[in-house]
Amino acid sequence: MPAPPSANGEPDRHAPEALRQGFEDAGYIADNELIMAISLTFRLDRPLLLEGETGVGKTEVAKTLAKVLDCPLIRLQCYEGLDANAAVYEWNYQRQLLAIKIWETEDISAAEKERHVFEEEFLLRRPLLQAISMDKPPVLLIDEIDRSDEEFEAYLLEVLSEFQITIPELGTIEARSVPHVILTSNRSRELSDALRRRCLYHFVDYPTEAKELRIVTARVPEMGQKLAAQVVRFVQALRQEDIDKKPGIAETLDWAHALTGQGIDDLAGNQDVVEDTLLCLLKTKEDRDAIPGEVVGRIFSKAV
Secondary structure (H helix, E strand, O other): OOOOEOOOOOEOOOOHHHHHHHHHHOOOOOOHHHHHHHHHHHHHOOOEEEEOOOOOOHHHHHHHHHHHHOOOEEEEEOOOOOOHHHHOEEEOHHHHHHHHHHHOOOOOOHHHHHHHHOOHHHEEEOHHHHHHOOOOOOEEEEEOHHHOOHHHHHHHHHHHHHOEEEEOOOEEEEOOOOOEEEEEEOOOOOOOHHHHHHOEEEEOOOOOHHHHHHHHHHHOOOOOHHHHHHHHHHHHHHOOOOOOOOOOHHHHHHHHHHHHHOOOOOOOOOHHHHHHOHHHOOOOHHHHHHOOHHHHHHHHHHHO
């Protein structure tokens, strides 16, 4: 079904049908709920909060959306201790000091020197300021917001509410265009109610077997359908085991590439190769110890 026209008669790129097709063309297989959530972020002018386990494709949503919209992707990677200097702006102190040194021989007052060194040419725009300074709306990815401190989360909420940033030496900088904001969280801590109320919400779960098979087929086209189905069945069964870090979609794709690189076209008769390449799926010693040879054999028999 073609996308419905927008107010100016052009196809609406933000309609669910257009977004779904755009995501598929970019190699991302998205379910209906995710497509609707993305579409509503445009309709309601709200950020989108994506929660889910590591490796289920949350970050990839933002990257794919930037491709679909043909706009820049600006990424703010959150971490403990993140502050405004790293997220919003900093002054280029080295250039400021160099300018002051050059002006030492010139007849310029101290007040005038101070005014000059706090002009925009000495400003280092970090992701948040960079995002609101662009003429064309970018996709702003605020990745792993749950890793930041509550103080930064509160500051971020203020920025997302007003889309303007105050720099004491320059004044208030308002957004030239409002970015498309996607936040991700691995749920390592509970986010504030205020942030949740500001955002639309979607939980990104591990894919069903049918969806994961579509993903593998799309992203590893050189892999035969039989092997792709075996790989997906194995990973789906592995996730049901008592392991701490269940393999995500990224791990499935890594394993698929590893097997094709080994010249494998059928898991049957290749259990030894499966065991040797489990390092693509299991990323801790504890999880590897939890899947001994007999467990691998049991899962392998389900897959082939």
